[in-house]
Amino acid sequence: MLGFGVAATVASCGLALLKSERTKASPRRASVGRPDPELVKDLAYANRILYHRGVLDAYGHVSVRHDKDPKRFLLSRNMAPALVTPKDILEHDLEGEPIQPGSRVYIERFIHAGIYRARPDVISIVHSHSPSVIPFGVTGTDLRPICHVGGFLGWGAPIFEIRDVGGMTDMLIRDNKLADALAKTLGNSFATILRGHGSVVTGNSVQQAVWRAIYAEVNARLQLEATRLGPINFLMPEEAAKASDVNDTQIPRAWELWKMQVGKLG
Numbered sequence: 001m002l003g004f005g006v007a008a009t010v011a012s013c014g015l016a017l018l019k020s021e022r023t024k025a026s027p028r029r030a031s032v033g034r035p036d037p038e039l040v041k042d043l044a045y046a047n048r049i050l051y052h053r054g055v056l057d058a059y060g061h062v063s064v065r066h067d068k069d070p071k072r073f074l075l076s077r078n079m080a081p082a083l084v085t086p087k088d089i090l091e092h093d094l095e096g097e098p099i100q101p102g103s104r105v106y107i108e109r110f111i112h113a114g115i116y117r118a119r120p121d122v123i124s125i126v127h128s129h130s131p132s133v134i135p136f137g138v139t140g141t142d143l144r145p146i147c148h149v150g151g152f153l154g155w156g157a158p159i160f161e162i163r164d165v166g167g168m169t170d171m172l173i174r175d176n177k178l179a180d181a182l183a184k185t186l187g188n189s190f191a192t193i194l195r196g197h198g199s200v201v202t203g204n205s206v207q208q209a210v211w212r213a214i215y216a217e218v219n220a221r222l223q224l225e226a227t228r229l230g231p232i233n234f235l236m237p238e239e240a241a242k243a244s245d246v247n248d249t250q251i252p253r254a255w256e257l258w259k260m261q262v263g264k265l266g
Contacts, residue, residue, distance in 0.1 A: 031091055031099050032069040039067050040086045041265065042206045043074055047081035048262040050126065053214045056081040060128040060198070062213075063112040064206045066091060073116055078104045085266050096176065108172055111200060114179025115186060122202045124209035129198035132220035137193035143220055145235040150219030151247060152190045152212050154240025160185040160194045171197045191216055207255045208248065 043064050050056040058080045066072035071094050076084045091099040096113035098105050112125050136143040136157070143157040144150075162169055165181040171194075173179050182200070186192040190212060191201045201216055203209030226232045235243065 029093055029097065029099050032066060032072050035074055035089075035091070036067045037086070039064060039206070040074065040089050043076070043089055044084050044086045044265050045259050045262065046124075046126075046206050046210045047076060047084035048265070049210055049258040050128065050213060051080075051082035052262050053217075053258070055126070055128045055130050055213050055217050057129070058082075060126070061106050061108070061112075062124065062126045062206070062209065063092075064124045064209075065116060065122075070116075070120065072099075073112055075106065075109060075112060078106050083266075096179070107174060110176050110179035111173045111182060114173075114176060114183040115200070115202065118180070118183035119186070119202065121204065124203045124206045126201045126203075126209050126213040127198060128201075128213055128217075130213070130217040130220070132217050132224060133193060133199045134196070135224065136220060137195040137197070137199075143191075143193065143216070143223065144232075145240045145243070146219055146223045146226060146232060148235070148239075148243040149215040149247060150222075151235060151240040151243030153216065153219060154235060154237050154244065155189045155191075157191040157193050157199070157216075158185050158187065158189060160192055162195065162197075207251050210258075211247075211251045211254060 043062065046062045047056070050060070050062060060081060061075060063073050063075040066074055073092050074089050075092055076088045077090050079088060090103050090105065092109060092113065093099065094113050094117050096110040108127060111127050115122055115125055133143065137159050143153060145153040160182050162171060162178065166178055173182060182192065182194070186200065190203070191199060193199045199216065201209055201213040203212055223232065
């Protein structure tokens with residue numbers, strides 16, 4: 001049985017965690033208006049598709065810039081991705097804070113805020129714990145394009161080492177200091193790997209970010225399998241760039257299939 005002092009400490013820690021997930025909107029932050037309903041629907045579909053494809057499970061999240069203001073972004077409230085519906089989407093500012101008061105929000109919402117601040121070209125972001133990608137963050141082995149659908153990895157997938165910035169942490173991006181360091185590691189790449197944690201993939205639309213997150217997992221799985229057979233003949237940079245350009249024109253075909261597979265939104 002826990003002693004009174006230990007029990008009080010546990011209760012205090014639990015209350016602190018709950019407060020970190022529930023925030024109050026500042027009166028200085030007003031909504032920029034209702035986002036395009038189709039954008040909100042696409043974001044809800046993105047959550048469900050990524051779960052269905054095994055990139056997200058109960059954890060992870062996907063966001064998109066607000067179509068009314070690039071200094072705002074849309075992200076679900078704190079919940080399992082497979083359960084997200086349009087009504088669960090919240091507006092956030094670029095400090096990572098929700099505009100709606102009393103919302104229970106993701107601890108790692110700062111990942112999205114930090115990258116949107118640093119990369120005006122990024123429109124959508126996926127953070128996942130994609131299982132086949134994680135080994136590349138802890139072994140020093142680069143994740144490289146092994147097949148044409150991995151062409152976007154030709155720009156590299158640098159590894160973010162949280163110890164360099166935060167020392168001994170719980171591995172979560174809990175604040176803007178860590179988020180800024182993560183964005184710096186990402187640089188101009190489309191993906192980065194968080195050592196012992198997961199990955200971040202970016203895109204110029206929800207559809208592209210989802211597509212890249214799915215095929216980062218596919219490419220990682222194929223690369224792991226290929227290492228068992230012998231040396232790998234990776235795509236050359238020019239091949240990767242050309243493949244990536246063509247793949248971007250074919251994303252709608254995959255997107256419509258994936259939407260059909262997850263069915264109607266609840």
